[in-house]
Amino acid sequence: MFYYLDEESRTIEPFLVSLIPFLHFITFLFILRCLEWKFGKTSMRKDPFFRISPRRSDVCPNPEEPEGEDEDVQMERRRTADALNSTNFDEKPVIIASCLRKEYTGKRKRCLSKRKKKIAARHVSFCVRKGEVLGLLGHNGAGKSTSIKVITGDTKPTAGQVLLKGSSGGDPLGFLGYCPQENALWPSLTVKEHLEVFAAVKGLRKADAAAAIARLVDALKLQDQLKLPTKALSEGIKRKLCFALSILGNPSVVLLDEPSTGMDPEGQQQMWQAIRATFKNTERGALLTTHYMAEAEAVCDRVAIMVSGRLRCIGSIQHLKSKFGKDYLLEMKVKTLAQVEALHREILRMFPQAARQERFSSLMVYKLPVEDVRPLSQAFFKLETVKQSFDLEEYSLSQSTLEQVFLELSKEQELDDFDGEADLSVKWKLLPGDP
Known part of the structure; x- marks a missing residue:
């Protein structure tokens, strides 16, 4: 059977x-965009149709002004704001995070109650300069991981802006x-296969990839x-591999989230040495x-400590020790135990606010307030006198460690968490007989 098309159908x-x-x-295209909006998250902000050029995101202002901040x-x-407005791209830091704020909506306590907002980051601003490794410290819930997720694009900030070196380029x-x-x-996949795949994804030529992997x-x-x-590797080796993948191809910006967790001391030393060698005197930077x-x-090179979503302090390690270290640690080792009590009385006479911390046999440890120790020349003169009078085997006077500074500042977050829990769990009401 044959069908013939008329002139109009043709x-x-x-x-x-x-x-x-x-x-x-x-x-x-419509179906693809619907699927991406629902399941794709927002890892790469692209043009909605051609998806090739980065799309500028609106910068939302912060709803509140920072109060009671440290001068640093x-x-x-201010340094971050100047870097954002600078037209000299060669002098710009590799990471600029300006006034970041991130809010999460909590669950309702009751059906008709309002959702309570949890603020994970408040007015967080910092720069990472070329050749610098900036450490972000804080307890769980302080806002470290949230800040990292905002910088990587895993989550969108409620307010603020992030600028990364190279993010506006063609790579x-x-x-x-x-x-x-x-x-x-x-x-x-094996370790070698992981390295080869990541090298190919980052566009390294075969010869360059082989040389970089070997190094x-x-x-x-x-x-x-x-x-x-990788399923047969220990946790420490997996962390080494993840670090190697992050710096493969010499990226200008590197984000390291707990890189040495689960590693043995020898592996940690190898990791730390590799981090120092990767960024020192280069055009790259790391958070x-x-x-x-x-x-x-x-x-x-510098450390920033976060407390309850806020940047509590920032600066070099020595600067933070000098500024926030409230005490010095005095350790003395006596040759004969009979001198311990007499030596204790002499220390209290020279340093009236000294507090004995520990005593292990012949080792005596004291915490000395800063005002008792300064000037240091006078403190060492007193200690030399004590050493000669009591025939000490040795003594040392050291500044507060970074860990002591960190713990001291972290107490603020513990108090905030306690107050928050008290507000949610305790409801006060007047008794009938009270005015």
Whole structure:
């Protein structure tokens, strides 16, 4: 059986054939965008149609002004504002985080009650300069991970702005390296395969990739694990691999979220040495979060301590020790135990506010307030006199450690958390007989 098309059908058919692909394109593009909005999260902000050029995001103002800030934090905020407005791109820091604020909506306590907002970050502003490693310290819930997620684009800030070096260029994958807390690895792929895949994704040529992988393997002592699948690796080796993947390709911005967690001391030393070598005197910079004060002192040029979502202080480690260290630690070791009580009385006479902390056999430890110790020359003169009078084996006078400064500042967050829990759990009411 044969069908014949009339003249009108012959005219319409080519038109439909050419129109249908355009209709398919518009339909599938609409479906794709709907799926991305619902399931895709917001990791890469792209043009909504062609998805090739970064889209400028509106900067929302903060609803409140910062109060009672440390002068160093205020100075860092001014430095951040100047860096944002600077037209000299060569002098711009590699990371600029300006007035970041992030709010989360909590669950309702009752059906008709309002949702209570939890503020994870308030007016957080800092810069990471070229060749610098900035350490971000804080207890759980202080806002460290939230700040990292805002910078990576995993979550959108309620207010504030982030500017990364290279983010406006044509290489959207090469400028940023990220070592997350969780080991984001393929269980079945070997260490070498991971390195090769990431090198290819970052656009390294085969010869350059082989040379870069060889350097990283040598620096992190991964030779024996190259052919092992990641599911067979220890936690420490996995952390080494995640760090290696984050710096592969020499990205200008690197974010290290608890990089040495779960590693043995030898592995930590190798990691810290690699971090120092990667960023010292280079055009790159890194933001590092950690719970280990030893890690911060080993690799960080500056340290910022977060308390209850706020930046409590920022500066070099020595600067923070001098500014927030309230006490000095005096340790003395006597040769004969018979001198202990007489020596204790003499220390209290010379340093009236001294508080004995510990005593282990012949070792005596005191905490001395700063006002009792300064000037240091006079304090050492007194201690030399004591050493000769009591024939001490040795003594040392040291400044507060970074850990002591951190714990002292973190007490503020503990008080805030306690007050918050009290407000939610305790309701006061007047008894009938009270006025």
